[in-house]
Amino acid sequence: MLQVEIPKDNHHKELIACQRACPVHTDARGYVRAIAQGDFEQAYLIARGPNPFASICGRICGAPCEASCRRGHIPRTDQDGCFVTTDRPIAIRALKRFVCESHGVEAKGSDEILQGLREYLPGVAGDAEEMAFLLRGVSRGMFVPAEGERVAIIGSGPAGLSAAHDLALLGFKPVVFEMEPVAAGMLAMGVPEYRLPREVIQREVSVIEALGAEIRCNSRIGADVTFRTLREEFAAVIIAVGAKRSRSLGLPGEPGPAVFGGVDFLRSVALGESLALGSDVIVIGGGNVAYDVARTVVRQAAYDTARMAARLPGTRRVRLVSLETLEEMPADTLEILEGEQEGIERVSGWGPVAIRRGDGGEVSGLEIKRCVRVYDDQRRFSPQFDEEDKQFLEGDTVLIAAGQAPDLSFLEDGGTDVEQFRPGWPKVDPATLMTTAQGVFIAGDLAHGTRLLIDAVASGKRAARSVYQFVTGRTLHPETLTGFIRLDRYQRELGYERIRRVETSTLEAEERLKDPKALVEKCLSEQEAMREASRCLDCGVTPVFDGSRCILCGGCADVCPTLCLKIVPLSSLRETEGLSDIVNSQWGEGIDLQDHSAILKDEDRCIRCALCVDRCPADAIAMERVSFQTEWRNV
Numbered sequence: 001m002l003q004v005e006i007p008k009d010n011h012h013k014e015l016i017a018c019q020r021a022c023p024v025h026t027d028a029r030g031y032v033r034a035i036a037q038g039d040f041e042q043a044y045l046i047a048r049g050p051n052p053f054a055s056i057c058g059r060i061c062g063a064p065c066e067a068s069c070r071r072g073h074i075p076r077t078d079q080d081g082c083f084v085t086t087d088r089p090i091a092i093r094a095l096k097r098f099v100c101e102s103h104g105v106e107a108k109g110s111d112e113i114l115q116g117l118r119e120y121l122p123g124v125a126g127d128a129e130e131m132a133f134l135l136r137g138v139s140r141g142m143f144v145p146a147e148g149e150r151v152a153i154i155g156s157g158p159a160g161l162s163a164a165h166d167l168a169l170l171g172f173k174p175v176v177f178e179m180e181p182v183a184a185g186m187l188a189m190g191v192p193e194y195r196l197p198r199e200v201i202q203r204e205v206s207v208i209e210a211l212g213a214e215i216r217c218n219s220r221i222g223a224d225v226t227f228r229t230l231r232e233e234f235a236a237v238i239i240a241v242g243a244k245r246s247r248s249l250g251l252p253g254e255p256g257p258a259v260f261g262g263v264d265f266l267r268s269v270a271l272g273e274s275l276a277l278g279s280d281v282i283v284i285g286g287g288n289v290a291y292d293v294a295r296t297v298v299r300q301a302a303y304d305t306a307r308m309a310a311r312l313p314g315t316r317r318v319r320l321v322s323l324e325t326l327e328e329m330p331a332d333t334l335e336i337l338e339g340e341q342e343g344i345e346r347v348s349g350w351g352p353v354a355i356r357r358g359d360g361g362e363v364s365g366l367e368i369k370r371c372v373r374v375y376d377d378q379r380r381f382s383p384q385f386d387e388e389d390k391q392f393l394e395g396d397t398v399l400i401a402a403g404q405a406p407d408l409s410f411l412e413d414g415g416t417d418v419e420q421f422r423p424g425w426p427k428v429d430p431a432t433l434m435t436t437a438q439g440v441f442i443a444g445d446l447a448h449g450t451r452l453l454i455d456a457v458a459s460g461k462r463a464a465r466s467v468y469q470f471v472t473g474r475t476l477h478p479e480t481l482t483g484f485i486r487l488d489r490y491q492r493e494l495g496y497e498r499i500r501r502v503e504t505s506t507l508e509a510e511e512r513l514k515d516p517k518a519l520v521e522k523c524l525s526e527q528e529a530m531r532e533a534s535r536c537l538d539c540g541v542t543p544v545f546d547g548s549r550c551i552l553c554g555g556c557a558d559v560c561p562t563l564c565l566k567i568v569p570l571s572s573l574r575e576t577e578g579l580s581d582i583v584n585s586q587w588g589e590g591i592d593l594q595d596h597s598a599i600l601k602d603e604d605r606c607i608r609c610a611l612c613v614d615r616c617p618a619d620a621i622a623m624e625r626v627s628f629q630t631e632w633r634n635v
């Protein structure tokens with residue numbers, strides 16, 4: 001018996017895996033297909049619609065869309081039809097960068113960007129026109145804007161600024177308080193310049209200011225302004241302070257000189273302050289932040305050496321010690337590979353025991369022990385060690401990049417009603433992001449723990465909607481209109497199913513080290529981008545079957561290159577929710593299931609080639625595009 005799944009009402013939407021995986025539901029398929037068709041302006045507007053940080057995401061987004069891209073799961077077979085491997089996902093992030101470089105903040109001023117978004121009519125692109133909608137929604141009376149009430153936001157990271165962006169569009173006057181001299185949180189203070197140019201950040205922030213958000217830098221809540229004052233003077237407060245403090249490991253020898261937090265080190269580099277690093281640096285951590293730290297040290301070292309020329313010919317050694325083995329390391333494979341090219345040595349599968357210091361207090365090295373297991377059977381972090389297997393790594397500086405924690409000490413004055421479920425982490429209503437204190441919301445890393453920049457953006461936007469509801473007493477409700485368009489002349493690019501993923505090229509390792517700010521990743525050329533975009537399976541288009549016309553010839557199943565179609569007797573299907581309803585509505589109750597058939601489609605394998613449509617002699621199959629438009633309305 002076969003177990004089947006009956007498509008639900010939102011089936012078509014669910015099929016667009018890239019859009020579903022994106023925390024702000026960017027219609028990645030929409031902009032990738034627009035790039036394939038050479039419509040770059042349209043592609044940018046689709047990408048920018050729901051995401052105030054589209055250009056930044058084009059450079060550094062963790063790209064959950066790519067991880068779920070259906071093309072990445074399609075089996076590749078050899079000439080004999082034997083499974084070789086799965087295909088690779090579409091390079092969605094690199095495509096976003098391509099289109100932002102020519103039509104985003106990199107190429108245009110704030111006014112031009114905003115004008116484009118105001119005039120943007122999404123057509124059939126998808127439901128990612130959110131910003132354009134917010135702008136039009138006011139003029140079309142779909143929701144009543146706020147009346148310029150002031151909302152305080154603590155922290156100008158992606159969560160705080162996304163909240164400010166949407167609050168401005170909803171009719172508020174958002175004021176962002178930032179303790180650092182520059183805005184953008186970890187994007188400016190953590191992510192190294194060799195991955196994200198500072199000018200792109202500034203330009204993206206300028207658009208948010210142009211919408212009416214005020215950003216007050218060098219303004220620390222708890223020191224320059226009290227939390228109590230914010231609550232008294234603003235209609236609502238959003239706390240979006242991220243997790244800024246490097247977590248200490250509590251190792252013997254840890255407190256003292258030459259031991260630094262990883263994010264503290266990155267911050268000092270970002271601000272042009274120099275921390276006194278030695279020549280033999282050990283970085284503790286196995287994630288992307290540890291690599292940002294180690295690769296920044298390598299660059300600083302190479303730069304210093306070049307500046308000192310013959311006077312100081314020695315280079316530094318940088319070693320990265322992780323609990324995880326190479327296969328288990330949470331860092332992206334690309335980070336590990338590029339780090340290796342730049343000379344970072346890995347000591348994988350070892351845990352720190354103690355930082356040893358000499359008589360004068362100077363660091364002499366790190367004692368480590370073999371880690372035999374990092375995660376338990378339920379994949380929970382639960383490291384175990386072989387206490388007998390120890391070694392000593394010589395070194396004069398230790399940087400710890402093993403997690404971060406928030407600092408909420410400012411709550412002491414005026415925020416004691418913000419309850420915390422564990423120190424530093426407030427209790428929060430997951431639907432509204434409101435804390436236990438009326439009118440106090442949280443967003444970003446503080447709300448969900450350290451994740452990706454795009455998660456922080458989504459969270460900031462959600463907090464903005466909740467503030468709207470709290471302050472105005474009106475709710476904003478998304479109403480999605482779904483349309484189906486029959487595509488009579490549907491055609492794909494020739495040979496699109498055979499095209500291999502176009503890899504982005506990178507600067508040679510020696511070139512990277514000559515300038516700490518030299519961008520490692522290059523942008524796709526127009527030709528590369530269009531070729532890569534043409535690989536997209538366009539999951540918003542799907543073959544639909546008209547059972548009343550089908551003559552059960554089986555031609556569609558025979559011609560399907562991925563064997564995703566099957567015609568089977570109804571009697572071979574295991575009863576499942578919704579199946580009898582469909583059978584009864586089609587043929588009436590009490591039929592002999594042996595006499596009737598069903599066409600089964602494996603959605604994971606279908607590559608939307610439309611060969612089944614061409615082959616069908618009874619015109620029983622058509623390609624259909626689904627399009628969504630979401631309008632936010634007051635209810």
Ligand SMILES: Cc1cc2nc3c(=O)[nH]c(=O)nc-3n(C[C@H](O)[C@H](O)[C@H](O)COP(=O)(O)OP(=O)(O)OC[C@H]3O[C@@H](n4cnc5c(N)ncnc54)[C@H](O)[C@@H]3O)c2cc1C
Nearest residue numbers: 155157158159179185186190221241242444445452453456
């Ligand atoms: C080194 C590093 C590299 C990363 N790389 C990537 C990447 O490549 N891709 C990706 O998707 N994600 C990446 N991330 C994750 C991403 O940057 C974060 O998830 C995101 O920045 C969190 O946003 P946020 O707004 O919640 O907090 P933050 O970005 O941390 O912003 C919080 C802001 O609040 C300010 N603040 C704190 N306390 C106060 C106070 N008392 N008064 C005033 N202001 C205050 C801080 O100065 C800061 O500017 C990286 C993170 C780090 C640390």
